[in-house]
Amino acid sequence: MISYTFHRRVLLMAGCFAVALGLAACNEHDSNGDKSAQNSGQSNSAPVDTSSPTQNGSGSNGATNNDSGADSGSSDTGSTTPSTPDGGGGSTNPSQPDTPTEPTTPSEPTTPSQPGDDDSSNDDAPAEPERSLMVSGYVMKGTLKNALVAAFPVVAKGAANDADYQNPAALTLTNSDGSYELVIKNPVAGGYLIEATSNESTRMTCDATAGCGLNASGQGTSFGDVMSLSEGFVLDSYLPLPTADKAVLNISALTHLAVALSHKSSKGLTSVSWSKAKTDLAKSLGIQAGLIDKRPVDLVAISNSDAAGADVGIEYMRASVVNAAFAGLAQRQGMSIAKVMGDAVKSYTDSGELPPSDFNTQALVTMNVLFNEASAISTDLEAMTGNKSVQSLLSQISQQSSDFAKRAALGDSTPVKISIQPTSASVYVSESVTLNVSATGTDPIRYQWRKNGVNLPNATQSSLALKGLTLSGSGNYDVVVSNDVSSVTSNRASLKVSSKPVRKVKIAWHIPTTRENGDGLAKAELKGFRIYHRAPDENYEKVIQISNPSQTSIELSDLPAGYNTFAVTAVDVNGLESDSSKTLSKTFK
Numbered sequence: 001m002i003s004y005t006f007h008r009r010v011l012l013m014a015g016c017f018a019v020a021l022g023l024a025a026c027n028e029h030d031s032n033g034d035k036s037a038q039n040s041g042q043s044n045s046a047p048v049d050t051s052s053p054t055q056n057g058s059g060s061n062g063a064t065n066n067d068s069g070a071d072s073g074s075s076d077t078g079s080t081t082p083s084t085p086d087g088g089g090g091s092t093n094p095s096q097p098d099t100p101t102e103p104t105t106p107s108e109p110t111t112p113s114q115p116g117d118d119d120s121s122n123d124d125a126p127a128e129p130e131r132s133l134m135v136s137g138y139v140m141k142g143t144l145k146n147a148l149v150a151a152f153p154v155v156a157k158g159a160a161n162d163a164d165y166q167n168p169a170a171l172t173l174t175n176s177d178g179s180y181e182l183v184i185k186n187p188v189a190g191g192y193l194i195e196a197t198s199n200e201s202t203r204m205t206c207d208a209t210a211g212c213g214l215n216a217s218g219q220g221t222s223f224g225d226v227m228s229l230s231e232g233f234v235l236d237s238y239l240p241l242p243t244a245d246k247a248v249l250n251i252s253a254l255t256h257l258a259v260a261l262s263h264k265s266s267k268g269l270t271s272v273s274w275s276k277a278k279t280d281l282a283k284s285l286g287i288q289a290g291l292i293d294k295r296p297v298d299l300v301a302i303s304n305s306d307a308a309g310a311d312v313g314i315e316y317m318r319a320s321v322v323n324a325a326f327a328g329l330a331q332r333q334g335m336s337i338a339k340v341m342g343d344a345v346k347s348y349t350d351s352g353e354l355p356p357s358d359f360n361t362q363a364l365v366t367m368n369v370l371f372n373e374a375s376a377i378s379t380d381l382e383a384m385t386g387n388k389s390v391q392s393l394l395s396q397i398s399q400q401s402s403d404f405a406k407r408a409a410l411g412d413s414t415p416v417k418i419s420i421q422p423t424s425a426s427v428y429v430s431e432s433v434t435l436n437v438s439a440t441g442t443d444p445i446r447y448q449w450r451k452n453g454v455n456l457p458n459a460t461q462s463s464l465a466l467k468g469l470t471l472s473g474s475g476n477y478d479v480v481v482s483n484d485v486s487s488v489t490s491n492r493a494s495l496k497v498s499s500k501p502v503r504k505v506k507i508a509w510h511i512p513t514t515r516e517n518g519d520g521l522a523k524a525e526l527k528g529f530r531i532y533h534r535a536p537d538e539n540y541e542k543v544i545q546i547s548n549p550s551q552t553s554i555e556l557s558d559l560p561a562g563y564n565t566f567a568v569t570a571v572d573v574n575g576l577e578s579d580s581s582k583t584l585s586k587t588f589k
Contacts, residue, residue, distance in 0.1 A: 375405065
């Protein structure tokens with residue numbers, strides 16, 4: 001046990017006293033200690049360093065070394081002289097840094113009540129406030145600057161809903177990063193078709209590594225070029241009326257195709273047809289439905305920075321590459337993006353899908369040519385970026401896209417293949433972990449997770465979430481992935497569940513017998529002691545009150561991981577508090 005001596009000068013008229021303490025500890029704070037009541041009117045004396053025991057008669061009781069109560073596995077730690085507690089009590093929180101925000105996620109207003117026709121109504125009653133809906137997001141087929149964004153109300157046109165193109169509810173232009181904001185007054189229940197079109201000042205940054213076809217002047221373009229757009233360029237998306245007064249809606253080639261699919265519904269544009277269209281489109285393109293209307297990754301930024309895209313998952317990156325592939329097809333076929341997108345829309349409007357290959361079809365966009373382009377873009381980007389994790393994602397996407405293209409061209413079934421294996425993990429009791437696998441092959445693809453070779457009930461998705469684990473959760477996990485053609489078993493992932501480490505410490509001290517001025521100090525004059533424990537989060541301090549003046553030690557347990565510090569003071573019956581002992585620190589894993 002490590003021993004320390006400390007002094008605190010208090011009002012002489014009350015009688016000063018000195019205290020010698022011995023500690024072996026580290027501390028955490030749960031609540032703020034308030035010493036203002038004891039510290040009023042007190043001044044500080046210089047702390048006394050007593051790394052060796054002091055002699056009686058020197059103005060304080062001698063402190064001794066005592067290792068008998070030390071926690072096993074503790075290491076010697078350095079100590080510093082704590083500053084004398086002032087009247088302010090606990091620590092204050094530092095100001096927090098500003099955090100960047102994404103475009104606000106809007107919510108939807110209710111329809112305002114209409115004024116009544118009764119002339120007897122109260123003319124002095126306040127008018128119902130006008131309601132508004134703010135829509136924000138990004139327009140990206142490559143970043144689009146100065147594109148015209150319009151919100152057209154969706155209304156009933158015969159048996160089906162469609163946009164009222166004659167009466168836009170709001171207009172705006174995109175910013176340099178492709179972002180936009182629209183404010184719609186008194187939104188209608190049918191929602192809005194949000195459409196982006198080009199004008200003379202619109203510029204797009206080409207996001208296809210082979211180039212993006214012809215610009216407005218009929219010239220070819222290269223990756224990263226800022227280009228004008230030909231007449232007829234349009235991208236749109238659909239916004240069902242949200243339940244709050246703000247909404248986020250991104251617009252891309254993928255949302256444009258989903259709108260085309262929605263129009264095939266017998267009821268036209270509705271929230272139901274929109275949801276189904278996104279699901280059907282995602283399935284046909286082999287991407288996740290939730291990524292159809294997400295802002296695409298800026299592929300130009302990834303090529304220019306080793307850090308960009310480090311946190312992008314494979315599914316998100318795949319969807320972004322497919323979005324860019326439409327522009328790449330325009331380049332390879334020597335035409336405008338508007339022409340290529342128009343051809344793709346026609347295919348989805350006519351048959352609900354792209355033709356699998358260019359055999360026996362006049363279509364410009366087919367599944368095999370689209371995914372061959374996605375594979376080429378992925379390979380090119382992999383060579384451009386220096387980020388290892390992004391390179392790994394792009395390599396997998398390139399291979400998957402190439403396989404997808406071959407399957408579409410041949411029109412046959414493809415055996416299942418695992419592209420991302422589940423990984424091992426170590427956690428503590430009561431924690432959670434999720435194991436994941438990714439596979440390609442002809443749909444439907446089926447999954448069955450196993451533990452130590454035994455099937456787990458209801459574990460039939462591509463991910464396995466294990467929550468509130470116990471020690472019995474440890475074991476080897478794998479997953480059998482199959483389709484109608486083949487079956488394959490993943491690598492084993494080892495899961496180790498351990499008990500949380502014991503983090504405790506024992507603190508010991510000596511009862512003071514003299515005051516600082518040399519007067520004797522009877523035990524009856526002591527009220528008790530205080531232990532000050534500061535945890536890794538230094539914004540808080542935990543104060544442990546000890547009301548027994550005869551107590552000389554305490555054991556603290558369940559301490560937090562990281563750097564902890566401890567110090568002790570004595571308090572007399574008048575509420576006067578001694579100076580703090582030297583601080584002992586310990587770091588727990």
